[in-house]
Amino acid sequence: MDKKRVLITTAIDYTNDVIHIGHAYQKILADCLARYYRGVLGKENVYFLTGTDEYGSTNQKAAEKRGVTPKEHVDEISSKDKAELDALNLDYNRFIRTTDADHRETAQKFFQKVFDNGDIYKGSYTGLYCEGCEAYKTMSELDADGRCLLHPTRDIQKVEEENYFFKWSEYSDFLKQLIEAKGFVLPEGKRREMLGFIEQGINDLPVTRPGYKVSWGI
Ligand SMILES: [Zn+2]
Structure with missing residues:
Protein backbone atom coordinates (compact mmCIF):
# COMPACT_ATOMS: atom_id res chain seq x y z
CA MET A 1 0.00 0.00 0.00
CA ASP A 100 5.88 33.66 -8.54
CA ALA A 101 6.37 32.66 -12.19
CA ASP A 102 5.33 29.04 -11.64
CA HIS A 103 2.19 30.08 -9.80
CA ARG A 104 1.22 32.50 -12.58
CA GLU A 105 1.74 29.81 -15.18
CA THR A 106 -0.22 27.17 -13.26
CA ALA A 107 -3.10 29.57 -12.59
CA GLN A 108 -3.32 30.37 -16.31
CA LYS A 109 -3.22 26.70 -17.30
CA PHE A 110 -5.87 25.85 -14.73
CA PHE A 111 -8.16 28.67 -15.89
CA GLN A 112 -7.72 27.60 -19.53
CA LYS A 113 -8.51 23.99 -18.68
CA VAL A 114 -11.70 24.95 -16.86
CA PHE A 115 -12.64 27.25 -19.78
CA ASP A 116 -11.98 24.50 -22.36
CA ASN A 117 -14.15 22.21 -20.27
CA GLY A 118 -17.08 24.60 -20.79
CA ASP A 119 -17.32 25.62 -17.14
CA ILE A 120 -16.56 29.32 -17.65
CA TYR A 121 -18.87 31.75 -19.45
CA LYS A 122 -19.15 35.51 -19.89
CA GLY A 123 -22.01 37.23 -18.10
CA SER A 124 -22.91 40.39 -16.26
CA TYR A 125 -23.46 40.73 -12.61
CA THR A 126 -24.90 43.19 -10.14
CA GLY A 127 -23.78 42.60 -6.63
CA LEU A 128 -22.59 43.91 -3.30
CA TYR A 129 -18.84 43.85 -3.28
CA CYS A 130 -16.46 43.97 -0.31
CA GLU A 131 -12.96 45.08 -1.30
CA GLY A 132 -11.54 43.66 1.92
CA CYS A 133 -12.75 40.16 1.06
CA GLU A 134 -12.35 40.78 -2.68
CA ALA A 135 -15.67 38.99 -2.94
CA TYR A 136 -19.33 39.58 -3.54
CA LYS A 137 -21.55 39.38 -0.49
CA THR A 138 -25.13 38.27 0.01
CA MET A 139 -27.43 40.27 2.29
CA SER A 140 -27.09 37.56 4.94
CA GLU A 141 -23.34 38.15 5.03
CA LEU A 142 -23.75 41.83 5.93
CA ASP A 143 -24.61 43.38 9.27
CA ALA A 144 -27.67 45.50 10.04
CA ASP A 145 -25.90 48.59 8.63
CA GLY A 146 -25.11 46.78 5.39
CA ARG A 147 -21.42 46.35 6.22
CA CYS A 148 -19.20 43.31 5.84
CA LEU A 149 -18.93 41.34 9.08
CA LEU A 150 -15.21 40.89 8.48
CA HIS A 151 -14.54 44.48 7.34
CA PRO A 152 -16.97 46.72 9.23
CA THR A 153 -14.90 49.85 8.52
CA ARG A 154 -15.17 49.55 4.74
CA ASP A 155 -18.03 50.66 2.51
CA ILE A 156 -19.77 47.91 0.59
CA GLN A 157 -19.97 48.78 -3.09
CA LYS A 158 -22.89 48.11 -5.40
CA VAL A 159 -21.22 46.93 -8.55
CA GLU A 160 -22.41 46.03 -12.01
CA GLU A 161 -19.80 44.59 -14.27
CA GLU A 162 -19.12 42.14 -17.04
CA ASN A 163 -17.13 39.17 -15.88
CA TYR A 164 -16.37 35.58 -16.61
CA PHE A 165 -18.25 33.19 -14.35
CA PHE A 166 -17.49 29.71 -13.13
CA LYS A 167 -20.50 27.36 -13.31
CA TRP A 168 -20.31 26.57 -9.64
CA SER A 169 -24.05 25.81 -9.49
CA GLU A 170 -23.55 22.75 -11.70
CA TYR A 171 -21.34 21.20 -9.07
CA SER A 172 -23.85 21.37 -6.19
CA ASP A 173 -24.62 17.65 -6.23
CA PHE A 174 -20.97 16.70 -6.61
CA LEU A 175 -19.98 18.88 -3.65
CA LYS A 176 -22.89 17.66 -1.58
CA GLN A 177 -21.93 14.04 -2.13
CA LEU A 178 -18.34 14.74 -1.11
CA ILE A 179 -19.24 16.66 2.01
CA GLU A 180 -21.99 14.28 3.09
CA ALA A 181 -19.30 11.72 3.89
CA LYS A 182 -18.67 12.02 7.61
CA GLY A 183 -15.12 13.03 8.39
CA PHE A 184 -14.53 14.65 4.98
CA VAL A 185 -14.57 18.04 6.70
CA LEU A 186 -13.58 18.48 10.32
CA PRO A 187 -14.77 19.54 12.78
CA GLU A 188 -18.26 18.12 12.34
CA GLY A 189 -19.92 21.49 12.98
CA LYS A 190 -18.12 23.01 9.98
CA ARG A 191 -19.14 20.07 7.80
CA ARG A 192 -22.79 20.74 8.65
CA GLU A 193 -22.31 24.44 8.01
CA MET A 194 -20.95 23.69 4.52
CA LEU A 195 -23.84 21.34 3.77
CA GLY A 196 -26.28 24.04 4.90
CA PHE A 197 -24.55 26.52 2.58
CA ILE A 198 -24.92 24.18 -0.41
CA GLU A 199 -28.55 23.42 0.40
CA GLN A 200 -29.37 27.15 0.23
CA GLY A 201 -28.38 26.96 -3.43
CA ILE A 202 -25.01 27.79 -4.94
CA ASN A 203 -24.64 30.73 -7.34
CA ASP A 204 -22.17 30.87 -10.20
CA LEU A 205 -19.05 32.70 -9.21
CA PRO A 206 -17.36 35.63 -10.99
CA VAL A 207 -13.75 34.53 -11.48
CA THR A 208 -12.37 37.60 -13.26
CA ARG A 209 -12.22 41.33 -12.58
CA PRO A 210 -12.48 43.96 -15.33
CA GLY A 211 -9.04 45.22 -16.36
CA TYR A 212 -10.12 48.88 -16.25
CA LYS A 213 -10.74 48.46 -12.52
CA VAL A 214 -7.94 46.15 -11.52
CA SER A 215 -4.78 46.09 -13.59
CA TRP A 216 -2.79 44.18 -10.99
CA GLY A 217 -3.65 40.55 -11.74
CA ILE A 218 -2.84 37.44 -13.73
ZN1 LIG B 1 -15.19 41.83 3.75
Missing part, protein backbone atom coordinates in the same frame (compact mmCIF):
# COMPACT_ATOMS: atom_id res chain seq x y z
CA ASP A 2 1.16 3.52 -0.77
CA LYS A 3 2.26 5.50 2.20
CA LYS A 4 0.02 8.37 3.15
CA ARG A 5 1.14 11.81 1.99
CA VAL A 6 -0.01 15.02 3.59
CA LEU A 7 -0.27 18.60 2.33
CA ILE A 8 -0.68 21.29 4.95
CA THR A 9 -1.33 24.87 3.98
CA THR A 10 -2.01 28.01 5.94
CA ALA A 11 -4.10 30.80 4.50
CA ILE A 12 -1.79 32.83 2.28
CA ASP A 13 -1.98 36.41 3.47
CA TYR A 14 -2.99 39.48 1.52
CA THR A 15 -0.11 41.87 1.07
CA ASN A 16 -2.14 45.02 1.61
CA ASP A 17 -0.27 45.23 4.92
CA VAL A 18 2.25 43.30 7.02
CA ILE A 19 0.87 40.38 9.04
CA HIS A 20 0.42 40.89 12.78
CA ILE A 21 0.45 38.84 15.98
CA GLY A 22 -3.06 37.50 15.22
CA HIS A 23 -1.68 35.61 12.23
CA ALA A 24 0.77 33.70 14.43
CA TYR A 25 -1.95 31.41 15.77
CA GLN A 26 -2.84 29.54 12.58
CA LYS A 27 0.78 29.47 11.36
CA ILE A 28 1.99 27.87 14.60
CA LEU A 29 -0.87 25.34 14.57
CA ALA A 30 -0.01 24.38 10.99
CA ASP A 31 3.68 24.12 11.89
CA CYS A 32 2.85 21.80 14.82
CA LEU A 33 0.79 19.58 12.50
CA ALA A 34 3.57 19.49 9.90
CA ARG A 35 6.17 18.53 12.50
CA TYR A 36 3.86 15.84 13.87
CA TYR A 37 3.19 14.29 10.46
CA ARG A 38 6.89 14.42 9.52
CA GLY A 39 7.57 12.39 12.63
CA VAL A 40 4.85 9.86 11.82
CA LEU A 41 5.05 9.61 8.02
CA GLY A 42 8.60 10.73 7.28
CA LYS A 43 9.78 14.11 6.06
CA GLU A 44 9.40 13.24 2.38
CA ASN A 45 5.66 12.59 2.76
CA VAL A 46 4.73 15.96 4.20
CA TYR A 47 4.56 19.30 2.41
CA PHE A 48 3.92 22.45 4.40
CA LEU A 49 3.00 25.51 2.39
CA THR A 50 2.58 29.13 3.40
CA GLY A 51 2.98 32.44 1.59
CA THR A 52 1.41 35.64 0.34
CA ASP A 53 -1.60 36.46 -1.86
CA GLU A 54 -0.46 39.46 -3.89
CA TYR A 55 -2.87 40.32 -6.70
CA GLY A 56 -6.14 42.21 -6.76
CA SER A 57 -7.62 45.59 -5.99
CA THR A 58 -6.75 45.56 -2.28
CA ASN A 59 -3.05 45.34 -3.07
CA GLN A 60 -3.28 47.75 -5.99
CA LYS A 61 -4.98 50.37 -3.82
CA ALA A 62 -2.52 49.93 -0.97
CA ALA A 63 0.32 50.58 -3.43
CA GLU A 64 -1.41 53.64 -4.92
CA LYS A 65 -1.88 55.05 -1.44
CA ARG A 66 1.84 54.71 -0.76
CA GLY A 67 2.84 56.10 -4.16
CA VAL A 68 4.76 52.99 -5.23
CA THR A 69 4.12 50.40 -7.95
CA PRO A 70 2.11 47.31 -6.98
CA LYS A 71 5.18 45.15 -7.54
CA GLU A 72 7.35 47.31 -5.27
CA HIS A 73 4.61 47.24 -2.67
CA VAL A 74 4.06 43.47 -2.63
CA ASP A 75 7.80 42.72 -2.76
CA GLU A 76 8.28 44.74 0.40
CA ILE A 77 5.26 43.41 2.33
CA SER A 78 5.91 39.82 1.29
CA SER A 79 9.52 39.91 2.46
CA LYS A 80 8.43 41.45 5.77
CA ASP A 81 5.78 38.73 6.19
CA LYS A 82 8.37 36.07 5.47
CA ALA A 83 10.72 37.56 8.06
CA GLU A 84 7.89 37.41 10.62
CA LEU A 85 7.29 33.72 9.89
CA ASP A 86 11.00 32.96 10.04
CA ALA A 87 11.15 34.70 13.42
CA LEU A 88 8.61 32.10 14.61
CA ASN A 89 10.97 29.38 13.38
CA LEU A 90 8.30 27.87 11.12
CA ASP A 91 9.62 24.87 9.23
CA TYR A 92 7.71 25.29 5.95
CA ASN A 93 8.64 23.62 2.66
CA ARG A 94 7.79 26.64 0.58
CA PHE A 95 6.82 30.25 1.00
CA ILE A 96 4.76 30.74 -2.16
CA ARG A 97 3.96 34.12 -3.65
CA THR A 98 1.07 34.36 -6.11
CA THR A 99 3.38 36.55 -8.22
